[in-house]
Amino acid sequence: MEEQIRLFEAIKRKISDRQRLADVIEELLGISSDSAYRRIRGETELTFSELKKICDKFNLSLDEILNYKSTQGAVFHYDSVHLMDNEIYLTRLKRMLDVFKSASDKEIIHTARSIPLYHLVLYPELAYLNLYSWNNIFMDNASKSISYDDFCSTLDKEKIVSMYQLIHHAQMLIPTKEIWTGQTLGVTLKLLEYFYSTGSFGKKDTVLYLLDQLSQLMDMVHQYADDGHKGNEQKTPFSLYDCSVDMCHNCMLIMNGNQLSMTIRLHLVNFIDSENEVLCNAQLKWQRGLISKSTPISGESSAMQRFRFFESAKNKIESLVKKVKK
Numbered sequence: 001m002e003e004q005i006r007l008f009e010a011i012k013r014k015i016s017d018r019q020r021l022a023d024v025i026e027e028l029l030g031i032s033s034d035s036a037y038r039r040i041r042g043e044t045e046l047t048f049s050e051l052k053k054i055c056d057k058f059n060l061s062l063d064e065i066l067n068y069k070s071t072q073g074a075v076f077h078y079d080s081v082h083l084m085d086n087e088i089y090l091t092r093l094k095r096m097l098d099v100f101k102s103a104s105d106k107e108i109i110h111t112a113r114s115i116p117l118y119h120l121v122l123y124p125e126l127a128y129l130n131l132y133s134w135n136n137i138f139m140d141n142a143s144k145s146i147s148y149d150d151f152c153s154t155l156d157k158e159k160i161v162s163m164y165q166l167i168h169h170a171q172m173l174i175p176t177k178e179i180w181t182g183q184t185l186g187v188t189l190k191l192l193e194y195f196y197s198t199g200s201f202g203k204k205d206t207v208l209y210l211l212d213q214l215s216q217l218m219d220m221v222h223q224y225a226d227d228g229h230k231g232n233e234q235k236t237p238f239s240l241y242d243c244s245v246d247m248c249h250n251c252m253l254i255m256n257g258n259q260l261s262m263t264i265r266l267h268l269v270n271f272i273d274s275e276n277e278v279l280c281n282a283q284l285k286w287q288r289g290l291i292s293k294s295t296p297i298s299g300e301s302s303a304m305q306r307f308r309f310f311e312s313a314k315n316k317i318e319s320l321v322k323k324v325k326k
Contacts, residue, residue: 100170121164
């Protein structure tokens with residue numbers, strides 16, 4: 001019954017803190033409260049029809065539940081994003097939010113080849129830049145010709161920003177280790193420079209505004225690193241590392257007690273994620289290895305290294321500001 005218990009643990013992470021798991025299962029399956037508890041504890045085996053109802057309701061993969069220790073292959077979740085349909089994008093963000101649901105024993109380790117989304121979302125226009133870039137690459141020629149400002153006007157900003165705020169708030173409660181390189185900032189800077197040079201912003205004020213937001217974001221991360229925490233009331237621990245190894249991709253590993261899940265960022269705005277135990281443990285070993293090869297740049301003992309890192313980042317931003325103002 002180990003797999004059944006794991007199934008209910010996955011469901012518990014998907015429901016709100018105000019809901020009782022037993023009540024949800026009782027209503028969904030049309031059974032008594034006692035019967036629901038017996039299934040949750042693994043004392044009564046789920047029928048096939050009950051299992052299908054649960055998987056359909058909570059968008060769960062039975063293969064993932066049954067084979068989470070498989071060494072033959074890993075099951076990933078992937079939602080195809082079409083930015084002309086905001087609801088699909090919002091659904092994907094909701095899945096990220098579900099991963100961040102607060103728990104006292106959680107920790108994030110993030111190999112940040114580019115700036116983590118949960119930082120970008122505090123500056124929505126910068127986050128929209130990734131959406132715009134995705135649209136410019138993936139969509140047909142007519143959609144590619146749209147300017148950044150016109151593209152942003154097509155978005156349901158109220159819904160998207162609301163979800164952004166929930167994601168930012170949720171991650172603020174989770175202790176985090178981030179591994180950056182000298183190129184982490186460069187991904188966003190290159191997008192800004194490219195779209196400026198191709199006339200996609202229409203006017204200088206737009207790109208200058210985005211560069212100012214990027215500068216503010218770096219100031220925020222700098223402050224986190226200075227303090228060794230995220231600056232919230234809980235003083236959630238934050239550690240930052242400067243790594244000289246190219247990390248190849250953005251990967252966020254979340255540890256919840258002994259349970260691991262990983263999310264890999266794709267195409268600037270999309271993600272694939274997995275809870276395969278073998279894969280997640282391999283990723284954890286890789287990330288810990290990267291940390292051992294990196295320079296700590298957070299906390300009191302790393303003031304000089306931190307100053308150099310963020311001074312270099314601010315100089316790169318200022319260099320592009322000067323280029324735009326010419």
